[in-house]
Every structure is written in structure tokens, then in C-alpha cells.
Amino acid sequence: MKIACFHLMPYRDLPDDFEKKHKSAWFTLPFDGIADRHKVSQYYNWTLDELTYAAKSGFDGVCTNEHHQNAYGFMVNPNMMGSVLARATRGTDTAIIQMGETAVFLNPPIRVAEEYAMLDMISEGRLVAGFPVGLGGDFSYSYGMAPMEQRSRYNEAHDLIKKAWLSKEPFAFNGKHYQLPMVNIWPKPLQTPHPPIWVPGNASPSTWDFVLKHDYSYCFLTYFGAKGAEHMVNGYWRRAEELGRDRNPYRLGFLVPVGVSDTDEKAEAEYGHASEYFYHKGLHLPEQLLAPPGHMSHSSLTHLITKRPFPPFSELKGMHFPQFNDRDYVVCGSAKTVTQRLLNIIKTLRVGHLMILPQFGSLSHEKTMENIDRISKGVLPHLRNVWDNENWEDHWWPKSVAQQQRAAA
Amino acid sequence: MHKPRKKVIPVLGGALEITVNIAGTGKPLLYLHSAGGYYWDDFLDGLADHYKVYAPHFPGTAPGRPNEIDLVGNLWDVVTAYDDLLDGLGLKKVRLIGHSFGGLLAAELAAHHPKAIDKLVLISPIGLWRDDAPYTVANWCALDGNELMDVLFYDKQHPRVVRRMTPPSVGKDAAELWQVHLMWTLGCTAKVIWPIPDKGLRKRIHRVTAPSLVVWGENDKLIPTVYAQEFGKALNNAEVMMLPQCGHEPPLEQCEILTAKVREFLG
Numbered sequence: 001m002k003i004a005c006f007h008l009m010p011y012r013d014l015p016d017d018f019e020k021k022h023k024s025a026w027f028t029l030p031f032d033g034i035a036d037r038h039k040v041s042q043y044y045n046w047t048l049d050e051l052t053y054a055a056k057s058g059f060d061g062v063c064t065n066e067h068h069q070n071a072y073g074f075m076v077n078p079n080m081m082g083s084v085l086a087r088a089t090r091g092t093d094t095a096i097i098q099m100g101e102t103a104v105f106l107n108p109p110i111r112v113a114e115e116y117a118m119l120d121m122i123s124e125g126r127l128v129a130g131f132p133v134g135l136g137g138d139f140s141y142s143y144g145m146a147p148m149e150q151r152s153r154y155n156e157a158h159d160l161i162k163k164a165w166l167s168k169e170p171f172a173f174n175g176k177h178y179q180l181p182m183v184n185i186w187p188k189p190l191q192t193p194h195p196p197i198w199v200p201g202n203a204s205p206s207t208w209d210f211v212l213k214h215d216y217s218y219c220f221l222t223y224f225g226a227k228g229a230e231h232m233v234n235g236y237w238r239r240a241e242e243l244g245r246d247r248n249p250y251r252l253g254f255l256v257p258v259g260v261s262d263t264d265e266k267a268e269a270e271y272g273h274a275s276e277y278f279y280h281k282g283l284h285l286p287e288q289l290l291a292p293p294g295h296m297s298h299s300s301l302t303h304l305i306t307k308r309p310f311p312p313f314s315e316l317k318g319m320h321f322p323q324f325n326d327r328d329y330v331v332c333g334s335a336k337t338v339t340q341r342l343l344n345i346i347k348t349l350r351v352g353h354l355m356i357l358p359q360f361g362s363l364s365h366e367k368t369m370e371n372i373d374r375i376s377k378g379v380l381p382h383l384r385n386v387w388d389n390e391n392w393e394d395h396w397w398p399k400s401v402a403q404q405q406r407a408a409a
Numbered sequence: 410m411h412k413p414r415k416k417v418i419p420v421l422g423g424a425l426e427i428t429v430n431i432a433g434t435g436k437p438l439l440y441l442h443s444a445g446g447y448y449w450d451d452f453l454d455g456l457a458d459h460y461k462v463y464a465p466h467f468p469g470t471a472p473g474r475p476n477e478i479d480l481v482g483n484l485w486d487v488v489t490a491y492d493d494l495l496d497g498l499g500l501k502k503v504r505l506i507g508h509s510f511g512g513l514l515a516a517e518l519a520a521h522h523p524k525a526i527d528k529l530v531l532i533s534p535i536g537l538w539r540d541d542a543p544y545t546v547a548n549w550c551a552l553d554g555n556e557l558m559d560v561l562f563y564d565k566q567h568p569r570v571v572r573r574m575t576p577p578s579v580g581k582d583a584a585e586l587w588q589v590h591l592m593w594t595l596g597c598t599a600k601v602i603w604p605i606p607d608k609g610l611r612k613r614i615h616r617v618t619a620p621s622l623v624v625w626g627e628n629d630k631l632i633p634t635v636y637a638q639e640f641g642k643a644l645n646n647a648e649v650m651m652l653p654q655c656g657h658e659p660p661l662e663q664c665e666i667l668t669a670k671v672r673e674f675l676g
Binding site for chain 2 (some may be wrong): 140144147148154174292298305306
């Protein structure tokens with residue numbers, strides 16, 4: 001079992017009436033007038049401190065991610081964060097999990113091939129290369145590309161990056177979206193043939209097929225908890241079987257916001273505000289901004305609108321901490337309770353890569369550090385061995401130079 | 410009420426098919442719909458009393474053929490496809506009307522193939538740009554249903570508006586599928602104009618030779634009304650008409666005045 005610490009890098013101090021005064025926490029929210037620049041500077045440093053502390057406290061990896069023009073989480077270039085983390089954890093086995101730099105946001109996308117290779121060098125072979133499709137609003141509103149091009153650009157960018165890593169000779173690339181006369185990147189990654197690839201998603205069957213076809217690891221990122229995710233994750237495992245893939249739990253990652261208290265009773269006081277802040281303010285996002293028309297394929301759009309597999313974000317506003325915690329949207333309680341609930345999630349969904357979000361919403365730096373400490377001491381040790389009896393190998397975990405040297409010695 | 414029949418015409422060397430709705434008799438008239446999609450309204454019905462109306466579905470928006478949009482990469486493909494469509498329909502010269510997004514396509518087609526266009530009518534077209542009057546696809550794509558109603562119409566209670574914008578209630582998932590179709594159509598049309606519909610028409614519009622009529626609703630909240638005069642100036646030979654008590658959808662909100670004016674102009 002591998003457990004990583006995930007961070008969104010949110011704005012932590014939005015005013016109480018924020019969601020009543022503004023249409024969205026994303027895309028249309030002005031920075032000036034909302035954000036305190038000194039606080040933002042502090043947030044980036046806290047984020048790095050929190051992730052570094054998690055690595056030192058026993059998490060197996062640290063995860064960064066990319067979003068734009070919002071107060072929800074604005075790590076606009078995860079590779080800048082990743083390179084600081086790589087250096088801060090030098091000499092350890094901590095995986096640097098980029099979830100990731102979003103290739104379709106960049107032109108040309110070989111920039112991702114180059115930066116990931118550089119990060120693999122700096123981290124001495126500890127990089128996990130995340131290949132997110134990217135949020136529709138980020139792609140189309142922040143970065144100005146037509147929603148209908150996202151999937152096709154993604155597929156093409158992926159092929160280009162892989163070829164840039166694997167090709168022994170310089171080559172010309174004549175794509176539908178990208179044309180490059182000489183692809184010949186320096187450096188290539190330290191890990192050969194390339195770093196492990198993880199693909200985050202939220203239950204799109206076309207992403208499952210992509211992941212399984214290429215034999216990558218899938219990370220299910222949902223805001224709606226493990227209980228609601230079960231039938232979707234079952235769909236992933238069914239599809240894996242259909243495509244002849246094994247049931248190796250390391251094919252699946254799952255993200256959970258976690259808060260550990262001394263007792264179950266104290267959890268609401270410690271994590272109630274942060275949870276509600278996350279769901280009420282961070283996800284204050286009208287659907288048409290989240291996914292502009294054309295972002296989804298016709299079949300996915302039809303499925304979404306006729307079946308409504310997720311509740312609309314607006315429904316979250318009527319929910320409060322007890323419901324979020326009951327439904328596993330967040331997992332908060334004593335270390336014992338959290339351990340049991342996480343074990344249940346891990347086993348039910350067959351999760352090999354658990355990603356824990358110890359900072360969410362308004363949770364302060366001090367509380368976050370305390371939470372990381374409690375998770376590391378009281379929870380992680382009880383999750384580690386959960387898959388040991390099945391003897392699976394994690395093919396999607398980086399093989400760092402340090403590990404290889406130890407193995408050789 | 411006319412009952413349009415559908416005809417499928419191969420374009421782009423057979424790589425793509427365009428589905429055209431055809432009704433009426435008389436001289437040929439090509440109508441290019443807005444970003445909201447094809448809809449046989451009273452305006453088209455009135456025109457079909459006097460002309461043979463050809464109203465194509467933009468690629469990807471014809472019933473049951475959503476993935477045809479994959480065969481269109483950019484605006485250039487669309488203009489070429491519509492020029493091919495004229496050939497495919499055997500039309501040497503047409504009266505051309507375009508509304509909003511369709512107005513951009515009509516202006517582009519008239520600039521690309523000026524000899525094929527007899528008369529041009531642009532109803533609240535997009536496609537030009539002024540720094541002091543910005544608009545983007547987000548003006549309509551980033552809105553929810555209620556916001557879209559507010560921005561599109563002068564009078565949301567107008568019976569024609571209500572008829573157009575009320576989802577059907579009969580049939581399995583009818584309202585949901587109506588919503589899917591609307592969103593998909595917005596996505597298809599947005600594909601060739603994202604994020605700002607200024608794709609260089611200003612450099613080409615001088616090529617239009619057809620006498621032109623530009624029509625705009627005085628209360629258009631979607632596309633600034635200054636563009637009425639902007640199109641009027643950019644076209645060689647254009648008349649501009651402003652419609653009172655009218656938003657972005659003159660065919661719905663001022664159908665009678667619009668029909669009479671267009672009839673008079675087209676002859």
C-alpha cells in the first residue's frame with residue numbers, strides 16, 4: 001500500500017458571506033479585492049512546508065496539481081512546487097507525484113516532457129508523471145481553447161510526449177493540433193523507459209479505456225466520497241477485466257480529505273468549518289463554468305444529463321459537516337475511526353495508491369501540521385500492509401536511484 | 410405551416426455530410442442558424458411562402474449525427490463545406506440570411522464566394538471586433554439557463570420565445586434530451602469561434618459584393634449594438650435596420666417587422 005499526501009493550495013481565508021456575494025470561486029472571481037497578497041505568499045510556503053513535513057513524517061509521496069483562476073486551489077504550475085519538494089526531500093524515497101502538469105494547457109506540450117524529465121533528474125528518479133486531461137473551465141475559459149478540442153489535444157499531446165521520451169532519434173511531429181519540425185528533448189527522464197504514469201479522472205469511461213489500454217494507473221478524484229464512488233469504481237474494475245488487465249490494486253488511486261482528532265467527538269469542532277468551507281466556498285462553481293458546452297463527448301453529456309450520476313454542486317450548499325462526514329466526502333474522527341473507515345474504503349474499492357488531503361478548505365497551517373502528525377502516527381502504520389497477503393507488485397511507483405543502490409548493495 | 414423535408418448533401422469531397430431542411434417554392438434562399446441551432450420558426454415559415462428555403466444544420470447538430478463535428482477543424486473547413494453545399498444543391502446564386510453565429514458564416518461565405526450571393530441579410534451577426542465593445546463565447550457559453558434567457562431576449566414572455574425555449578414534456582427524458590441537444594449545439598458552433606469570434610472577417614468582408622441588410626435588436630444584451638453600424642460600414646453596400654423592443658433574437662421577438670423588411674429587401 002502506498003500513501004501520498006495531496007495538496008490543493010487553496011485560499012484559506014475567504015469571508016463568511018463570500019458565496020453569497022460572488023457568482024463563482026472560479027474563473028470570474030477577481031484577485032484584487034478578495035485576495036490578500038501577503039497571505040497568498042504565506043499559503044505557498046505553508047503548502048510546501050506541509051507537504052515536506054508529510055514526506056518526513058512517513059507519507060510515501062507528495063502530490064501537486066494544477067488549476068487556474070480560482071480561490072479553490074491555485075497551484076498554477078505544479079512543477080515549480082514539485083521541484084522545491086524534490087530538493088527538500090533529497091536522499092529519501094519520497095515519490096514526487098505531479099498530478100500534474102496539464103499538457104493540453106501548454107503549447108507546445110513537449111514542455112511537459114522536458115519539465116518532467118528535469119524533475120526526474122532533480123529528484124534522482126522519484127517522479128510520478130501525472131497526465132491529467134484537465135478541467136474544462138481551465139482549458140477553455142482560462143486558456144482559451146475550444147472545449148471540443150480538449151480530448152483530441154490530450155490524446156495527441158500524450159502521444160507526442162511519449163514519443164519524445166522514447167524515440168532514439170530526433171523526429172518531426174505532424175499532428176492535428178501540434179506541428180514541430182524537430183523534437184529532440186534534453187534531458188530525457190532518469191527513469192527508463194519513462195517515469196510511471198498516473199492519470200487522474202472522475203469516472204469518465206473514455207479515460208478508463210485510455211488508462212487501461214496504456215497500462216497506466218488511474219486516480220479517481222471525486223468530491224462525493226467513497227460510498228458514491230463504489231459503482232463507478234466497480235465499472236473501472238469491470239472494464240479492466242474486459243480488457244484483460246489484472247486486479248492489481250495499484251492500478252487505482254483514490255483521494256480522501258482526512259482529519260484526525262483525539263476523539264470522534266472533537267472532529268466537528270476541529271474540521272467542521274474547514275469541510276464546509278471546502279464544499280460551500282471552494283466548490284462554489286456553476287456547472288457551465290466547470291464544463292463548458294462541448295467539453296464532454298455527446299454520449300458522456302447525455303449520460304450526465306439524463307442519469308445525473310453526481311449531485312449538482314449547488315446541492316452541496318445545503319449539506320453540513322455531519323453529512324459530509326457520514327457520506328465519506330471527508331473522513332474525520334479519532335485515529336482509530338479514521339483508520340477503520342479508510343481500510344473499508346481501500347478494501348471496498350481496491351485502492352493501492354491512497355491520496356490523503358490533510359489540508360482542505362480553511363484549515364490553518366498549525367492544524368494541518370498537527371493533522372499530518374496524527375495521520376502519520378495514528379493511521380498510516382495500520383494501512384501499510386493491507387495488500388501484503390495478495391503479493392502484488394506496484395509497477396507504477398518510481399524506482400529511485402537511492403532504492404536501486406540499496407537493492408544492489 | 411410548411412413541413413420541411415431533410416436532404417443530406419456530401420461536402421468536403423465526401424468526408425462530411427450536411428443535413429439540409431428544405432421547404433417552400435420560389436427563388437433559392439439559404440438560411441444559416443445561430444449558435445442555438447436549427448429551429449423552424451415563423452420567420453422561416455413566412456419566407457417559405459415566397460422562396461425555396463434551404464436551412465442546413467451546422468455539422469454535429471443534425472439529429473442523430475453528433476459526431477460529424479469531428480470532421481470540422483476550423484472556420485475555414487466550415488466555409489469550404491458551405492460553399493460545397495451550394496454546389497451540392499445545384500445553386501448558382503442564392504439569397505443568403507445568417508443569424509448571429511450564422512451571420513458570421515454568411516458573411517464569410519459571401520466574402521469567400523461573392524458571385525454566388527445575390528443578396529445578403531445579416532441578423533445580429535458576430536465576427537467583428539472593437540476594443541471598446543468586447544464580447545466572447547463566454548457571453549453565452551458560461552451562462553445557466555436563466556441567465557441565457559435574460560441575455561437573449563427583450564421579452565422572455567413573448568409567446569414565440571416561450572414556445573422556442575420551453576423544453577418538451579412528452580416522451581422519455583424529453584426535457585433532458587432537449588437540454589443535451591442545446592448544450593451540444595452550443596459546443597459544436599463554439600468549436601470554430603472559441604474563444605472570441607474575431608477570426609479575421611474584417612480582412613475579408615470587403616470582398617462581399619451583394620447588397621446587404623444588417624438587422625439588430627435595439628435591446629440586444631448579448632452582442633453590443635454598436636456592431637450594427639460596424640457591419641454597415643465594413644460592407645460595401647449595406648443598409649442597417651434597428652428593431653425596437655427586440656433582443657438578440659429578432660426572428661422570435663420581431664418576426665412580423667423582420668419578415669416584411671426582409672421580403673422587401675430580397676425582392
